[in-house]
Amino acid sequence: MAMCPLCNGFDSYETRCASCGSLMLDGGKATDFLDDYSAYMDIDVLKLVDGDLNSLAENICLHMFSCPLCQQDQMVVVKE
Numbered sequence: 001m002a003m004c005p006l007c008n009g010f011d012s013y014e015t016r017c018a019s020c021g022s023l024m025l026d027g028g029k030a031t032d033f034l035d036d037y038s039a040y041m042d043i044d045v046l047k048l049v050d051g052d053l054n055s056l057a058e059n060i061c062l063h064m065f066s067c068p069l070c071q072q073d074q075m076v077v078v079k080e
Contacts, residue, residue: 002080004029004061015076017067024065030075033064052077 005011006026015024031046032039038046047056055062059080066073 002059004063004078004080006063006078007061013063013076013078015065015074017070017072018074019072020067020070022067022069024067024074027064027066027073030062030064051075 003010006013007029013026016022017024027033029039029043029046029050031041031043031050034046034049044056050062052060052062054060061078061080063076063078064073065076
């Protein structure tokens with residue numbers, strides 16, 4: 001079973017906002033934003049609806065990063 005290094009705190013990732021250059025904050029898995037209960041659902045099931053058709057097969061986790069200054073959001077692909 002593959003595990004996301006960001007979700008499990010094994011690693012960190014830094015990226016800068018394309019609009020203003022500020023350091024963006026990791027908001028967690030993109031699927032956690034689907035509804036109030038998606039954070040508690042099976043990860044493999046959620047990968048079927050995360051917006052990437054191959055995320056389950058390729059063992060990747062999509063993370064939502066947001067800029068605290070200009071409020072821009074960015075999806076980052078993380079290899080599990």
